[in-house]
Amino acid sequence: MPSTTSIARPSRRTDVSRPSSRRSQTTRISGKLECAAQAQVLAQKRRIPLATKYNVNSNVAASPAKISLPRTLPRPVLGEVDLSSLVNAYPNFTGIPADYIRERLPSSTHNMRAALQAVEISVCKSSLPKELEILMNDVVAAACPTHILAVYNDAPLGFGQKRHVSLFPVHDLVLRVHCAGLPTLPLSQPSTSSSHATIPVVPLRLPSPETFPLLHAYLYTRQPATLLASLAHPCVSDLVQLATHASKIHGLWRNACTLGVVDPQLYDVIEASWGSTIAAMQACS
Template sequence: MPSTTSITRPSRSSRQSKTTCIPGKLECAAQAKILAQKRRIPLATKYNVNTNGAAAPATTRISLPRTLPRPVLGEVDLASLAHAYPNLTGVPAEYIRDLLPSSTSSMRAALQAVKTSGVCSSSLPKELEIIMNDTVAAACPTHMLAVYNDASLGFGQKRHVSLFPMHDLVLRVHCARLPTLPLSQPSTSSPSATIPVVPFCLSSPETFPLLHAYLYTQQPATLRTSLAYPCESASDLLQLATHASKIHGLWRNACTLGVVDPQLYDVIEASWEHTLSAMQACS
């Protein structure tokens, strides 16, 4: 499970540098902008506003894009993959992705068993020490992702950061737009191991656990269940709008990282369509 911490508000210059921690432009950005301006579905709902002690109806409008454009699916950086894993030199990334789910059960168990020490709540360290046990040693994570967004902070506010242990092989074979990952081969023969902390700037940190889990399991049915309607009746428009925000956040993260799995986008697109249809039905 991810742990959380907070870091103090960085200076203006450091904020500018962090926004470029994930290189590359999204091919879907221009399409998304056009959709946002020209192809949006207006949805109306009512809510109560208490002004003089009595409930009065008011109307707010929710505007959402009709579709979530699928990014151009390139391939991952094979040179970077081979540099980190020389034994995989010349092996197609698609072949590795196909075989990976059969060997990730021990990886997922290790993630659940990870415990850290020496976490400072006021600043983000460059490395973290994880406690070694039999489960972790069987498939030790290579990196700790420090996931955050670059939203503006008020004076004195602290930025919220969520920590996710991760195996870089999973990231390298699935994501075509990774930030630079330092090489890491933690020793499993000691009582603890030190792994690098990698700042991960994403627009929707709160939905990263969904993507994190999918990259390990590659089970579209499980993700589809996670993106099902939040209520059986699907009659609460505001609740559905919140659910749509969850799907949209997952899509933004997948585009940012350049996830190359087409099944992921199949699930996102179907879930988005079903949610918008439910919103239209009850608006």
């Protein structure tokens, strides 16, 4: 509801002998209204309501809408991965600190990344299977994925709609050593001696499945500059496009928090990208 200002109605009797009292009262009222207006302006500056002529949920021009975004994305408290789950899958890492493994892993993930690109997955069933077979070749056999993540979100579905699931081949070592909040993965040691390998399928609910490839790729390379370049906002003055880009950064941040990613550099990149995008939105609002 719009705010209103109540001013007491003066009595019908007019006192002409004290004109300074009336001027003083008028001055006090004007001063109060001016202070209230300034307080309202300062309160608006503390928020980031960004006005646009377009509804962000539609490409059609509509009545002015407001996009309210936080100035910063809070950095989660970084814990540490459960070494027991890592050692159970990889006994050779017994007694080795997880941060030591994280620092040296990117130098040995070239074959892993090549194998991920070479894997072909096809599902011909309406329900999600517990296992899938992948075709084995020399590239895949060099660093065969251990699991297939079935990534989805829990957004409400309309009548007759089906849940969309995206499948991603992964190496559990990379995920286990980086993600303190990773759900339990079944042990998997796919055989590479035949033409096919059977890989367990693991359902994984994430806030933003569409941005999981960004996070997944970063965990293999740990190259902040590459991730920062992929999160650079478009050089436009279109608030809707910038808001769409902001949702991409926000989705990446939510996924990282959900999985408990233990990597300060990742959150440095997210904070820098978010701040740059918010500044660009403020400049064109």
